[in-house]
Amino acid sequence: MRDLTGSQRRQLREAIISAYPTKDDLAMMVDDELEEKLNAIAGGENLTHLVFSLIKWAESRGKLEPLIIAAYGTNPGNPELKEFYQTIFQQRFRIHLPPVNTIRDIGPAIEWLGATEELQLQGFWQPEPDFWDVGYLKRAIAQASSVCRIEINPQGIEGTGVLIANRLVLTNYHVLNPDENADIHINALNAVLRFGCFSSDLGNETEGQVVKLDRQQPILHSSPTNKLDYVLLQVAETSPPSNDSKPARWEPNHLPVKGMGINLFQHPEGASMKLSITRDGITGVYPERGLVQYVNKTALGSSGAPCFDEDGTLVALHHAQRARSFGTIREGILFSCIYQEIQSYL
Missing domain, CATH: 2.40.10.10 (Trypsin-like serine proteases)
Structure with a gap:
């Protein structure tokens, strides 16, 4: 999300104060929706200073859009917050989900366990950053082989x-x-x-x-x-992959984390290799079911694509996508669960 102007930041601050008039109200929203402790990320002598600090924290960590969506989604009836969302956020900064009618169902059926409101899903569709960290990209590209x-x-x-x-x-x-x-x-x-x-x-x-x-x-x-x-x-012993093809890096019990990024190397539509990156696209991790769900872009031919976390560790195999009225959903099988069944071969 692009930076707010000074007047927009002030309008957001006043809207949040109007919607959450006590520190306890604000702390509950931040804890429930952002899974953060307010006292740990923001401070101030009064509510105005506290909200100012919270917004600055969100801007510095790329969490401004999730904060706005969380605040409005929790209290959509507040007039000031509603006005900010509809006149500034939604019209100027909103990330549009892909049209549902352009997405094909691929792979097995999905029981979606995450958010079902477009408002909530928008928080997982982040715009591309102005700058990509080269080290991050190097770790990602290293897995392509x-x-x-x-x-x-x-x-x-x-x-x-x-x-x-x-x-x-x-x-x-x-x-x-x-x-x-x-x-x-x-x-x-x-x-x-x-x-x-x-x-x-x-x-x-x-x-x-x-x-x-x-x-x-x-x-x-x-x-x-x-x-x-x-x-x-x-693979046949007579034709093993060349030395240029390196096995993916994995750890037996390593799990992805909700709200973090997940990167998929894939051959969509049978094309040359493509990389799909999201900075915080994981919507849920369900070890008891062996599943991770996310919002990366995929297509026919992407089934079996490895899913890597932000550290370049293999965490899942992509296996399905489905179009729903609230957006497009994707699902992978956790590598940690697969490992339990194949460890004797490794």
Whole structure:
């Protein structure tokens, strides 16, 4: 979100004071909606100074938009807050969600466990920052060498996979078994894994390295679509990925965090590799279900795409997207849950 002008900042301060006239009211909203302790992030001799400090804290940490959405969403009936939201925030700063009618349902059904109001979801659709931290981008790009496009002909199946160890690749079960009539083992034998499919300096796609699966045992372990939706593939010993293809970095029990960023390397529509970045796109983490839900952009061909957290650690496999009346939702399978079933192979 762009910085507020001085007059806009004053109007926001007065609106928040009007909507939350006591420190306890304000602290409750901040705790419930932002999951922060007011006393830890803002201070002041009176409520005016406290709200001023809160706004400055939000601006300095890129949390101004979530603060505005939280304040208005908790007390939408306050006239001053409503006026600020509709005349300044919504008209000048609002991040529009993609039109629902342009999004296809991909992958298995999703039971959405997060917010269902567009107002709440807007908080997860942050604008691109004016400056990207180069170290952050380097950590993200470093993971690209672990990603491959999965091609299964003549069925025309395409997906994305990730190298997690020498000769071991993870992707979604439904990539190899898209319908009940499919033979997952035949599809595995017909699969081509293509590492390093990037766009070239000329704008066309590089050929990448073609890798085939082991003929005797292409599938080491799997979980069906209605469970953890993964398949662990074994690359043929005669054609392992080159030294340029490095396994993704992972930790057995590492979990993503709600409200943090998540980055997906993928081959949408079977195209050259793309990177989808969100700074705080994770809407919920559900270890008991083995799921993480988020709002990154994906498409057909993105199934099986690795999801990395802001530190470049593999945290999930993307497996589904759905259009809903309130926006577009995405879901991944937590790597920590998959690990429990495949650890003997690693």
